[in-house]
Amino acid sequence: MTIQKLLIANRGEIAVRIIRAARELGLATVQVYSRADKDSLAVRLADECVDIGPPQASKSYLNRDVILAAAETTGADAIHPGYGFLAENADFAAAVEAARLIFVGPTAQSIRLMGDKVAAREAAAAAGVPTIPGSGGRLESPEAALALVKTIGFPVMIKAAAGGGGRGIRVARSAKELHHLIPQAQAEALAAFGDGGLYVEKLIEGARHIEVQVLGDGADVIHCFERECSLQRRRQKVWEEAPSPSLTPAIREKLCSSAIALAKAVHYRGAGTLEYLYDDLSHEFYFLEMNTRIQVEHPVTEMATGIDLVREMIRIAGGERLRIRQDQVHINGHSIEVRINAEDPAKGFMPAPGTVTALNVPGGNGVRFDSMLYPGYTVPPFYDSLLGKLIVHDEDRASAIRRLDRALGELNVEGLATTKPLHQALARDADVRAGRFHTAWLEPWLASHAASLAAAQAVPATQILPTTARESAPSATGGQ
């Protein structure tokens, strides 16, 4: 291991997660923080910490020069970017390497390639990985779109080439609709992005979101099977599990092999995720994109395979080869993660920053809570609403859901609203229990369950005894 001191260029629960992995590897840790995160758990846990500026992320966690200066001042030899912020910024990865430091992640070149939608799609096609039928690049006229749809069929999505995050997407189900929507979409894209370019893609209705975890060392690549993350609200995942309840062994093998083919083709280094849409009626899967970072939902893979992904990615960054062979990776039982966000499901998921006045963390066999919370902590309003992740593991899916419901019952965060009531309702829902869902399932479900979610929030949170110092100690929140 060439790394001795690791700087964590992130915050929140993932910073805590990385510090834990680094410590297990015997590395010293440096936590950078904005002034809003001075009292964060990561700052408390790290060996050293460095103030990198005001609360606004653009002036702190996204400020590359200040982060590189912090690494130099503290003598850190590697930087872990976590997820979000600078994790998929190719220029930052290049700047880290130019400063003779190690970037814990892929090469700047891989990040750049996979960050370009068209290039990533071409790389996938070249590796024999199916992509969603569509125009591939931008279309210049409604006639070109119509000609394309003759070969791929309706319904199709019209997307702004310069868009992202679901903005500017329209669905056409007939030639008439297509003719009507294209000029509208062009005008909107021009107004929103200054670029009227469009592309057209087949809409896979009722598709599931399935993603394959890979680990590479720049030469060899293994997969750690898949996660299913179909339960989403506004394209944000809320519940993730491994393995997917919807794949047959034969399709799982095909899917994971395709991920390996693409990751090998780009000489992938570190932890990465290939996202797919899966149509469980036709059994077809389509590559969407590759995320060149550790993901929020990585713990379900860790629990189901027993592999510590964060620790492995640090080892690889430190120059080690992959220590695990593909035939040593197995799925054991079933794991589910739910995101505990500071949002009020009874009030349209309104953000709920505030102070944690009391905290009880669930425990027991097969329960893990990756979080940044401690009693008395004030959740700042400046960043995303993720407070932590409750992860359970059990022998099969039905047992894991019962365990999740049990653990949610023990979780008590007082002082601010959280998404716990949502997850309790989902864990008790017949469709969720049967694995009958897709990426467009949750939003209508939320609309039809608004009243019961509001009522659930009104019930006193818990019957657990008042928090004691022992129960609430941050050190009791981890473990696998």
Added chain:
Amino acid sequence: MAIQQIFSPLPGIFYRKPAPDKPAYKSDGDTIGEDDTIGLIEVMKSFNEVKAGATGKIVRFLAEDEDAVMAGQPIAEIDV
């Protein structure tokens, strides 16, 4: 005529413009209606409009564009 303050309803980042490349919602000296938007507060990546809440004239802004604000912090002075 009396001087009143408009308070931030939420903690977060205060923006005086609807988008970085757009003009400010309101400037010092502008007249305002009760339902006029005077800025945005970004809380956990969601954007919330701040309404004037009274009819009158803006004397001055107390918070600048992209300032971090607390809930209840005065962000503008108005003459009603």
